[in-house]
Amino acid sequence: MLIRLLSGLALLWAMAPALALEPLSIYTDEWPPISFEDGGEVKGMAVDLVNQIQHRLHQDQPVKLLPWARAYNFLLNRPNVLLFVLGRTAEREKLMTMVGPVAASEINLYCRKGEAEALRRLGDKLQVQPVTAFRSSIFLAVAKQHGFKNIVESTDPVQSALLLHASRVSMWSEGDSVVDNVMRKAGLPVQEIELLQPLEKIDLYLAFSRGTDRATILAWEQTLRDLKRDGSFRKLYQRWLPGAAAPMQVERVGVEP
Known part of the structure; x- marks a missing residue:
């Protein structure tokens, strides 16, 4: 009985990040091989990365592919939006929170x-x-x-x-x-x-809109660090971009969440 109770508590503890985080609306655009549509599915290097982060956070929000200008407008005007990938500029640092880099170009x-x-x-x-x-x-x-x-x-x-x-x-x-x-x-x-x-x-980032919960952004940042630390990110990057140097640092820049 005690073992069963402890197992249940461990499961709830593991699920706590997912239960606490506000659901994100996740968008990307057509930019192969980073993100693209193939047979009705959204695929690509950054799509796989986002899905790996979600898996570790016990989340399963769909990635929606939109024209860049429309998705970028959502990022600027709605809370709890994640858009990827996005190039870092001084102007954008005043408008959003960026975590990465997740690619370089x-x-x-x-x-x-x-x-x-x-x-x-x-x-x-x-x-x-x-x-x-x-x-x-x-x-x-x-x-x-x-x-x-x-x-x-x-x-x-x-x-x-x-x-x-x-x-x-x-x-x-x-x-x-x-x-x-x-x-x-x-x-x-x-x-x-x-x-x-x-x-x-340029370095390319995951971009979170103003009004996105701080705990959500910090959880994504930490999970990206974990993926880079354990080698998962490098393996994913090389699968999609053979021979390219994977950016291994992690930083959070822009608007303080």
Whole structure:
């Protein structure tokens, strides 16, 4: 009888974090292989990570895939929202709480194959050539920060790839870790584009909206630390991004929850 009672108490103790935490609305966007839809299922490196964290916290909230601009609007205007992955900027640190990094990428400018040399010869005039990036993304923000003035906003990375393919723009601002997968998702050969120039290296985070319970954010932060400490994160990262260096530090930045 005593053993049964102790077992029951142990189970309740293990479940305590799940019982205490406010349910999250969890969103991501189409950004393969980090997050993407395949056969009606949301998959990807960061999706697997989020689900592993939920499993350890005894949670099972669905991950919903939305256009980035819509999901980002939810993050800015609703409590208890988690959006992933998101690039860290000084402006965003004033608007949300970020935990990570959970991935790293380099923002590059890409152009159609065979056009890079001619574009580089434009010098300062390159900045008036049309460049695409998806709406509300860090890729769009970084292009603007580097002085590019003729920005053509797309709804998602696949549309950006198609705009470049159709010669609607001269350049595409995108992350090096996903560009090949985005091209394939768009039904385009990877060999059709080439690197024009690197812009900036970034770390990518899980982002929690203002009003999200502090205990929830701290639980996710600690569980991410645990996954990195026991090797689970590195194993997951290498499965999706073979050869890429997994970011192993953990920090919480932005709005204090």
